[in-house]
Amino acid sequence: GENVEQHPSTLSVQEGDSAVIKCTYSDSASNYFPWYKQELGKRPQLIIDIRSNVGEKKDQRIAVTLNKTAKHFSLHITETQPEDSAVYFCAASYRGNEKLTFGTGTRLTIIP
Amino acid sequence: SAVISQKPSRDICQRGTSLTIQCQVDSQVTMMFWYRQQPGQSLTLIATANQGSEATYESGFVIDKFPISRPNLTFSTLTVSNMSPEDSSIYLCSVEGRGSPETQYFGPGTRLLVL
Numbered sequence: 566g567e568n569v570e571q572h573p574s575t576l577s578v579q580e581g582d583s584a585v586i587k588c589t590y591s592d593s594a595s596n597y598f599p600w601y602k603q604e605l606g607k608r609p610q611l612i613i614d615i616r617s618n619v620g621e622k623k624d625q626r627i628a629v630t631l632n633k634t635a636k637h638f639s640l641h642i643t644e645t646q647p648e649d650s651a652v653y654f655c656a657a658s659y660r661g662n663e664k665l666t667f668g669t670g671t672r673l674t675i676i677p
Numbered sequence: 678s679a680v681i682s683q684k685p686s687r688d689i690c691q692r693g694t695s696l697t698i699q700c701q702v703d704s705q706v707t708m709m710f711w712y713r714q715q716p717g718q719s720l721t722l723i724a725t726a727n728q729g730s731e732a733t734y735e736s737g738f739v740i741d742k743f744p745i746s747r748p749n750l751t752f753s754t755l756t757v758s759n760m761s762p763e764d765s766s767i768y769l770c771s772v773e774g775r776g777s778p779e780t781q782y783f784g785p786g787t788r789l790l791v792l
Contacts, residue, residue, distance in 0.1 A: 597779040608783040
């Protein structure tokens with residue numbers, strides 16, 4: 566089955582700087598890669614996703630890049646703000662088998 | 678995205694007892710999923726709740742321990758049976774996105790503590 570690895574497990578970034586979280590996946594059939602943000606005590610919330618027919622996707626301060634050949638994808642957050650502090654999870658699945666396999670999570674702390 | 682609710686939001690239970698968690702969606706969805714999130718950990722899929730047929734369980738999860746019902750396209754239940762302290766977790770349901778079956782949206786979760 567699919568295996569998703571995520572790094573780093575913790576990340577501290579000065580407010581205003583950029584943060585990058587990286588994930589690798591094992592199943593070359595995977596073609597859908599969402600990112601979730603989970604604040605303390607709350608549900609995971611989808612913040613951005615990318616499909617394998619696209620190499621990059623951007624939504625305001627967040628962007629995701631995908632390298633299918635290397636089987637890795639990354640989340641980029643620019644101009645970080647205190648409200649970006651949360652745990653971020655990457656995941657992978659493929660059409661026809663919509664079960665998400667999650668990475669281990671990254672605790673992002675924005676230092677004011 | 679759909680509005681998803683779960684009941685109860687939290688509970689404290691004694692070992693050996695069972696708890697049934699409900700997941701309600703405000704629109705019909707084909708796919709519903711149940712996840713477990715142990716303290717400080719990632720999300721692990723327990724099973725896919727199929728309407729009109731038995732749930733499909735992931736490796737390490739069995740029907741006797743986690744029976745699931747899916748009586749219609751807006752509702753599902755997960756029962757945690759014969760609980761032990763190791764079952765203390767957050768249990769989350771998720772549903773597919775409208776027009777985008779691979780996208781999943783999560784309910785608020787049920788925080789379970791087993792003593």
